[in-house]
Amino acid sequence: SDCVRLSKPNEEDFKLIQLLKTRIALRTLIQTKAWDKIIDIKDEIDKQLSENGDAFSAQTLDDMVATILPESYLAGLNFAMTLGTKLKEKGTFEKNFVLIAKRLFFPTIYHGGRVSSQGQGSEISGSAQASNSTMGVVAADDLQQQQAGNSSSKMMESMEGENAHPSHDVKTMERKMEREFRNPLCIIPQLKLVNEVHMALSRAFTRSDAGSDSLYQPAEVVISVVEKFKEDKEIAPQNIYPSMVHRLYVNALIQRNKLDKVFVYATALSQAIRGWRFASMLDEILRDIAFPKLRQFFDLALLQDRRRPWECQRLVQATLMLLRILHSCEHLPQNLHRAAPQFMERFTARLRRALEEIYKNPRYDGSQTLEGVMDPNRKTSEGGASKVDSKRDAMDLVEYLKTQVMKIREHGRGHQPLHPGKVNSFRDTLDRIELAIKDGTLGTGNSRRTSSNSVRTSRRSTREEVGRARGISNLSQRRVSNLATMEEEPSSQINNKRI
Numbered sequence: 001s002d003c004v005r006l007s008k009p010n011e012e013d014f015k016l017i018q019l020l021k022t023r024i025a026l027r028t029l030i031q032t033k034a035w036d037k038i039i040d041i042k043d044e045i046d047k048q049l050s051e052n053g054d055a056f057s058a059q060t061l062d063d064m065v066a067t068i069l070p071e072s073y074l075a076g077l078n079f080a081m082t083l084g085t086k087l088k089e090k091g092t093f094e095k096n097f098v099l100i101a102k103r104l105f106f107p108t109i110y111h112g113g114r115v116s117s118q119g120q121g122s123e124i125s126g127s128a129q130a131s132n133s134t135m136g137v138v139a140a141d142d143l144q145q146q147q148a149g150n151s152s153s154k155m156m157e158s159m160e161g162e163n164a165h166p167s168h169d170v171k172t173m174e175r176k177m178e179r180e181f182r183n184p185l186c187i188i189p190q191l192k193l194v195n196e197v198h199m200a201l202s203r204a205f206t207r208s209d210a211g212s213d214s215l216y217q218p219a220e221v222v223i224s225v226v227e228k229f230k231e232d233k234e235i236a237p238q239n240i241y242p243s244m245v246h247r248l249y250v251n252a253l254i255q256r257n258k259l260d261k262v263f264v265y266a267t268a269l270s271q272a273i274r275g276w277r278f279a280s281m282l283d284e285i286l287r288d289i290a291f292p293k294l295r296q297f298f299d300l301a302l303l304q305d306r307r308r309p310w311e312c313q314r315l316v317q318a319t320l321m322l323l324r325i326l327h328s329c330e331h332l333p334q335n336l337h338r339a340a341p342q343f344m345e346r347f348t349a350r351l352r353r354a355l356e357e358i359y360k361n362p363r364y365d366g367s368q369t370l371e372g373v374m375d376p377n378r379k380t381s382e383g384g385a386s387k388v389d390s391k392r393d394a395m396d397l398v399e400y401l402k403t404q405v406m407k408i409r410e411h412g413r414g415h416q417p418l419h420p421g422k423v424n425s426f427r428d429t430l431d432r433i434e435l436a437i438k439d440g441t442l443g444t445g446n447s448r449r450t451s452s453n454s455v456r457t458s459r460r461s462t463r464e465e466v467g468r469a470r471g472i473s474n475l476s477q478r479r480v481s482n483l484a485t486m487e488e489e490p491s492s493q494i495n496n497k498r499i
Contacts, residue, residue: 015051018048019048019052019055022041022044022045022048022055023056023060025041026038026041026045026056026060026064027060029041029067030060030063030064030067033067034067035067035068035070035071035072035075036071038064038067038068038079039068039075039079042079042082045064045083046082046086049083049086049087049090050086050089050090052090053086053087053089053090053091053092053096054092054096056096057096058095058096058097058098058099058100059099061083061096061097061099061100062099062100062103064079064083065079065080065083065100065103065104066103069103073198074195074198074199074202077104077191077194077195077198078195080100080104080191081188081191081192081195083097083100084097084100084184084187084188084191085188087184088184088188093182093184094182094183094184095182097182097184097187098178098181098182101181101182101187101191102181104191104194104242105181105187105190105194105241105242107243107278108177108241108242108243109238109240109241109242109243109246109269109273109276109278110173110177110241110273110276110278111243111277111278112243112276112277112278112281177241180241189229189233190240190241190242190245193225193226193229193240193245194242194244194245196225196229197222197225197226197244197245197248200218200221200222200225201218201222201248203218217256218252219251219252219255219256220252220256222248222249222252223249223252223253223256223258226245226248226249236272237265237268237269237272238269238272238273243278246269246278246282249265250262250265250266250282250285250290253265254285254289254290254293257293257297259290259293259294259297259321260321260322260324260325260328262286262290263286263290263294263325263329263332263336264324264325264328264329266282266285266286266290267282267286267329267330267331267332268329268330269282270282270283270286270331271330271331283333286333286336287333287334287335291333291335291336294321294336295339297314297318297321298318298322298343298347300314301314301315301317301318301319301347302315302318302346302347302350304350304353308365308367309353309354309357309361310354310357310358310361310364310367310368311354311367311368312350312351312354312355312358312368312373312397313368313373315347315350315351315354316351316373316397316401318343318347319347319351319401319426320401320404320405320408322340322343322344322347323404323405323408323417323423323426324408324412325340326340326344326417326418326419326423327408327409327412327417327423328408328411328412329418330418332418337418340418340419340422341419341422344419344422344423344425344426345422345425347426348422348425348426348429351401351429352429352433354368355394355397355398355433355442356442356443357443358390358393358394358397359390359391359394359437359442359443360390360442360443361390364388364390365388366387366388366389366390366393368393368397369393369396370393370396370397370400373397373400391437394433394437394442395434395437398430398433398434398437399434401430402427402430402434405426405427405430
């Protein structure tokens with residue numbers, strides 16, 4: 001009669017006991033920083049979350065990831081992705097993964113401070129050492145030192161300070177990021193992107209399909225991973241939040257000499273987040289790293305080998321690279337914005353001379369075929385038996401350049417390029433060279449005059465047809481033609497002096 005009768009334990013009681021044991025074990029492992037033991041019981045953690053999405057608090061989950069990351073970043077990322085996927089399935093991602101998301105994505109492109117629209121105060125709060133939830137404000141003077149004396153709306157520095165977009169308000173952005181960190185559809189794909197980028201950087205060598213050892217190119221893999229993510233998700237760069245991804249992508253492009261992509265991507269992102277400190281960091285990368293490398297490449301392309309004055313492989317690459325930048329970028333750093341017109345002029349003149357050498361030089365060896373220009377390492381011929389056709393080679397290059405210019409215009413930003421006068425002058429030069437090749441006058445004393453007149457006549461006839469369609473009188477049309485002729489003469493005289 002003194003005994004207490006207990007009910008028979010059921011399965012739920014055993015599950016609760018096992019959960020309590022797991023919680024106690026995890027707390028001990030976190031306190032002792034036994035990160036490898038946490039990974040060892042990952043299956044048990046996954047099992048508990050499969051049964052109950054609230055088995056562990058958000059703080060406990062974050063502490064587990066924080067313990068693993070310093071010892072093995074990739075292991076921590078994989079562990080976090082496992083937790084995120086399971087919490088998404090159980091519907092508890094919003095409240096239990098937010099701390100992990102903030103940790104893994106810090107610093108985002110919206111951290112590190114912002115230019116104050118009022119330009120008041122000089123202290124910086126919310127810097128890289130501050131709390132994840134603090135965006136911070138930076139005095140406008142910190143980012144406007146390069147702005148004095150420049151009023152051009154085409155230069156990125158002129159967009160600082162008071163012109164910062166109102167949607168970049170710090171409090172508004174904090175609320176937006178808080179919502180995004182709780183959204184599994186936004187966070188999990190970007191977490192996978194971060195993981196793939198780090199996996200690309202973790203390997204130094206790989207084995208080719210043939211079984212021989214070959215040097216691994218992590219920069220190429222980083223470029224491929226980021227571009228595939230942007231294409232698959234159709235996501236704008238400013239919606240990829242970890243700043244680390246953008247830094248690694250831009251650095252990889254610079255390392256692989258894809259400098260046109262560097263300027264197109266970085267200027268677009270910088271303009272989209274104008275006013276935030278990361279935009280200033282991108283501007284500094286373009287100004288201090290990318291532009292010097294671009295200028296060096298352009299200078300090398302302009303060098304001429306007197307023994308082989310017809311060589312133009314680098315010249316073609318540099319010209320198309322600059323055209324992509326001018327057609328695709330709405331803003332440029334000051335140094336490139338100022339240098340671009342001069343480079344465009346020099347490319348135009350140098351390319352004309354190279355095509356003339358291909359066409360008329362009796363020593364031309366047939367190396368500047370379209371295939372040879374596209375692949376400079378390709379052998380010119382097998383045994384040198386192929387016949388040299390200078391007219392065909394020159395015409396093929398001109399047609400290739402015109403086709404590429406058209407593609408660049410179609411895939412550009414859809415409106416007038418930067419420095420349109422220089423770009424249009426280059427296109428006009430290609431038209432003149434094409435007509436001179438057809439007439440057989442390229443490289444002769446009157447080739448420019450003949451081709452220029454042909455282009456002018458063609459344009460005049462086109463304007464007259466448009467004028468007749470609109471009912472414009474012949475007298476008015478002749479005045480328009482005369483004005484166009486007066487505008488074209490100075491440029492042709494400059495080209496004659498240069499060439």
